[in-house]
Amino acid sequence: xNSNKTKTSEEQxxxxxxxxxxxxxxxxxxxxxxxxxxxxxxxxxxxxxxMPKYWGMASKDFIHHFQAPTGxxxxxxxxxxxxxxxVGIALLAGLTVLCYLVIxxxxxRKKDIPYVVIAIFEVAVLVLAASGILKSGGx
Amino acid sequence: xxxxxxxxxxxxxxxxxxxxxxxxxxxLFIFTFLLGxxxxxxxxxxxxxxxxxVSGFFPFHLDFVRAAGLFVALASSLAAGPGLLKRNLANLxxxxxxxxxASSAAIVGxxxxxxxxxxxxxxxxxxxxxxxxxxxxxxxxxxxxxxxKPDALSxxxxxxxxxxxxxxxxxxxxxxHRTMKGLSMFIIIGIMAGMFGLGAGxxxxxxxxxxxxxxxxxxxxxxxxxxxxxxxxxxxxYLNEGAVLPIIVVPSIAGIMCxxxxxxxxxxxxxxxxxxxxxxxxxxxxxxxxxxKGLGIG
Numbered sequence: 515x516n517s518n519k520t521k522t523s524e525e526q527x528x529x530x531x532x533x534x535x536x537x538x539x540x541x542x543x544x545x546x547x548x549x550x551x552x553x554x555x556x557x558x559x560x561x562x563x564x565m566p567k568y569w570g571m572a573s574k575d576f577i578h579h580f581q582a583p584t585g586x587x588x589x590x591x592x593x594x595x596x597x598x599x600x601v602g603i604a605l606l607a608g609l610t611v612l613c614y615l616v617i618x619x620x621x622x623r624k625k626d627i628p629y630v631v632i633a634i635f636e637v638a639v640l641v642l643a644a645s646g647i648l649k650s651g652g653x
Numbered sequence: 654x655x656x657x658x659x660x661x662x663x664x665x666x667x668x669x670x671x672x673x674x675x676x677x678x679x680x681l682f683i684f685t686f687l688l689g690x691x692x693x694x695x696x697x698x699x700x701x702x703x704x705x706x707v708s709g710f711f712p713f714h715l716d717f718v719r720a721a722g723l724f725v726a727l728a729s730s731l732a733a734g735p736g737l738l739k740r741n742l743a744n745l746x747x748x749x750x751x752x753x754x755a756s757s758a759a760i761v762g763x764x765x766x767x768x769x770x771x772x773x774x775x776x777x778x779x780x781x782x783x784x785x786x787x788x789x790x791x792x793x794x795x796x797x798x799x800x801x802k803p804d805a806l807s808x809x810x811x812x813x814x815x816x817x818x819x820x821x822x823x824x825x826x827x828x829x830h831r832t833m834k835g836l837s838m839f840i841i842i843g844i845m846a847g848m849f850g851l852g853a854g855x856x857x858x859x860x861x862x863x864x865x866x867x868x869x870x871x872x873x874x875x876x877x878x879x880x881x882x883x884x885x886x887x888x889x890x891y892l893n894e895g896a897v898l899p900i901i902v903v904p905s906i907a908g909i910m911c912x913x914x915x916x917x918x919x920x921x922x923x924x925x926x927x928x929x930x931x932x933x934x935x936x937x938x939x940x941x942x943x944x945x946k947g948l949g950i951g
Contacts, residue, residue: 521741522738522739522740522741523745523746525745526738526739526741526744526745527738527739529738529745530734530735530736530738530739531735533731533734533735533738533881534735537731537732537734537735540731541728541732541906541910544903544906545903545907548899548903551899551900562674562900563673563674564674565674565898565900566672566674566677566712569677569712569713569714569717569898569900569901570712570713570714571714572714572716572771573714573716573717573720573767573891573894573895573896574716574767574894574895576714576895577894577895582895583895584893584894584895585893586893596899596900599899599903600892600897600899603724603892603897603899603902604892606724606727606728606731607724607727607885607888607889607892609731610881610882610885617745628809628810629746629749629810632749632750632753633749635753636749636752636753636756636882639753639756639757639760639886640756640885640886640889642760643756643760643885643886643887643889643890643893644889644893645893646893648760648764648890648893649764649894
C-alpha cells in the first residue's frame with residue numbers, strides 16, 4: 515500500500531482543522547448565550563414567557579408586529595438576552611466562509627486556478643447571503 | 654385586525670399559548686434527542702425528519718421550523734465535517750463545485766419558501782417528503798459504481814481519489830462521470846433544501862453515487878459535509894428575514910446532537926433495518942399530515 519496515495523490533501527486538512535475549532539467555539543457560545551437568555555440575567559426584547567403567543571405567527575407578521583430587527587439589526591440588540599443568542603447562531607452560519615478563506619491561499623499557492631475561482635465565487639455567494647441585501651418579498 | 658389576532662383566531666394556537674412557556678422548548682429538546690437517535694440508526698439526516706414532524710405536531714409556524722431545520726442540519730454537518738475530511742472520506746475536490754451550485758440554488762429556495770403562502774409551502778413539503786419516502790424505498794445503492802471512463806470535466810477538475818476500504822483491506826481508487834448532468838441536479842436539490850429547510854442527504858447521495866459514480870462511502874461522507882455549505886447560505890436568508898427564534902433553534906440543535914451521539918453508540922447493538930422502516934413510516938405519516946395541513950384539512 516502506498517500511503518502517499520491515500521494522503522489527505524493539505525487544503526482538506528486545513529479546512530477540517532479550522533472547522534473543528536470554529537464549530538466547537540460557535541456551539542459553546544450558542545449554549546452559553548442561550549443559558550444566559552433562559553436565566554433572565556439580561557432583559558429580553560420579547561418576554562420569554564410570552565413566546566407561546568407569538569411563535570405560531572408567520573415570520574413576516576412577527577417582524578411587523580414587534581418591529582423586530584432584520585438583517586444585521588440584531589447586532590445593536592445583543593444587550594437583550596434573546597438577541598445575545600444570535601451571536602452563536604451567526605457564528606455557526608459564518609464559519610464556512612472562514613474555512614474557505616483559510617484554504618484560498620493554499621489553493622493559490624498550488625496554482626489550482628479552477629478551485630481558486632470556485633472558492634472565490636463561493637465566498638461571494640455566502641457573503642451575499644449573509645449581507646441581508648437579498649429580500650424574499652413576503653407572503 | 655392585527656397579525657396577532659389573525660393568528661389567534663385559529664383556535665389551536667390559543668390553547669398552546671396558555672401552556673407554560675418552557676413546556677414546548679423542553680418537549681422539543683426531548684423530541685429532537687429521540688429524533689437524533691432514530692436518525693442515526695435509520696441512516697438519515699435529522700433535518701429531513703425534523704421539519705415535517707415538528708411542523709406537523711408542534712405549535713411553531715412553518716417559517717421558524719424551516720429555519721430551525723436548516724440550523725439542525727447545519728450543526729450536525731459541521732460536527733461531522735472535520736472527522737470525515739481528515740479521514741479522506743469526504744472529498745473537498747468533489748464537494749466544492751457541488752457546493753457552489755447547491756448553495757447558490759439554496760438561496761433562491763429560501764427566498765421562494767419565505768415568499769410563497771404557507772399552505773403552498775406546506776403542501777409542497779408534504780409532496781416532497783412522500784417523494785423522499787419513495788426514493789428511500791426504491792433507490793438502489795452501489796458500493797463501488799462502475800465508471801468506465803472519467804469525463805473531461807471531472808478530469809480537468811481532478812475530481813478523483815483513493816481511500817482505504819477497511820472492509821476489503823485495500824485501497825479503492827475512484828473517479829466520476831456524467832459530471833455536468835450530476836452538477837445540474839444540485840440546482841434542484843439546493844432549491845428544495847433552501848425552500849423546505851431540509852438537509853438534502855436523501856438527494857445528494859443518489860446523485861453522487863448512482864449518477865456520478867462516486868463510491869457509496871465517499872458519497873455519504875461528502876454529502877454529510879456538503880450540507881454545511883449548502884445549508885449555510887439558506888440559513889443566512891432565514892436569519893436576515895427574522896425567521897430564526899433561538900427558543901426553537903437551540904433546544905433543537907442540542908437535542909439532535911446529543912441524540913446522535915447516543916445513536917452512534919447504539920448502532921452496534923441494534924438492527925438498523927427495522928429502524929429504517931420505522932423512519933420510512935414516520936416520514937410517510939409526517940408527509941401525509943403536511944399535505945393535509947397544506948390543503949387546510951390537517
